[in-house]
Amino acid sequence: xxxxxxxxxxxxxxxxxxxxxxxxxxxxxxxxxxxxxxxxxxxxxxxxxxxxxxxxxxxxxxxxxxxxxxxxxxxxxxxxxxxxxxxxxxxxxxxxxxxxxxxxxxxxxxxxxxxxxxxxxxxxxxxxxxxxxxxxxxxxxxxxxxxxxxxxxxxxxxxx
Numbered sequence: 001x002x003x004x005x006x007x008x009x010x011x012x013x014x015x016x017x018x019x020x021x022x023x024x025x026x027x028x029x030x031x032x033x034x035x036x037x038x039x040x041x042x043x044x045x046x047x048x049x050x051x052x053x054x055x056x057x058x059x060x061x062x063x064x065x066x067x068x069x070x071x072x073x074x075x076x077x078x079x080x081x082x083x084x085x086x087x088x089x090x091x092x093x094x095x096x097x098x099x100x101x102x103x104x105x106x107x108x109x110x111x112x113x114x115x116x117x118x119x120x121x122x123x124x125x126x127x128x129x130x131x132x133x134x135x136x137x138x139x140x141x142x143x144x145x146x147x148x149x150x151x152x153x154x155x156x157x158x159x160x
Contacts, residue, residue, distance in 0.1 A: 001122055001129070003136040006106040007144035011151045013097040016105060017075035019147055020093055021046055030054060040066075047072045086118035087111060107140055 009016055023046060030037045035056035043049050050069040055062060063084055071079035075095060082089040092108040113119040125132060 001112075001125060002108065002110045003133060004106065004108040005137045005140045006104055007140060008098065009103045009105055009144055009148055009151075010101060011103055011148060012101055013075045013095050013103045015151060016095055016103045016147065019150065020095075020105075021072075021074075021078065023050065027052070030056075086115040087113055105144060109136070 011019075027037050027039075033056075035054055037052055037054040039051070040053050041049055041051045048069055048071065050072075052065075052067045054065040054067065056065070057063070066083045068081045069078065070081050071077060077092065077094045079093075080091040082091060089109060089111040092106075092110075094106040094108070096104045096106075098104050111122070113122045
């Protein structure tokens with residue numbers, strides 16, 4: 001199942017990419033929301049091969065996620081692979097400069113079941129596809145407006 005949306009931001013593309021690639025702020029945000037996250041790579045700085053292990057309660061069960069950064073093309077895109085016991089997903093962040101001060105951000109999440117129980121879950125999710133799609137777009141719109149507010153205040157971190 002694929003979810004995709006785009007938002008136009010009044011922020012230069014380099015600044016958007018810098019805010020989106022502030023991985024330390026995402027780690028802190030995940031911890032503030034009650035999940036556990038830890039880096040599992042030995043890479044200094046940021047780039048392809050960065051990876052994390054996260055544990056969070058989702059739908060009442062403790063779940064583990066393995067996340068790996070598989071494409072890092074500054075300032076154009078980042079691609080993450082996400083794996084759990086019964087599902088895999090890719091998360092794409094794509095940026096396009098519309099003008100010197102305007103950037104189009106496209107976010108795409110593609111979730112694929114890996115087990116029979118996950119396939120059944122995906123079938124029921126497809127029935128609620130419009131609702132899930134609307135929620136996804138609403139969250140991304142809020143995230144985009146938060147990025148613009150932080151940029152206006154001079155805070156160049158993502159701070160989910």
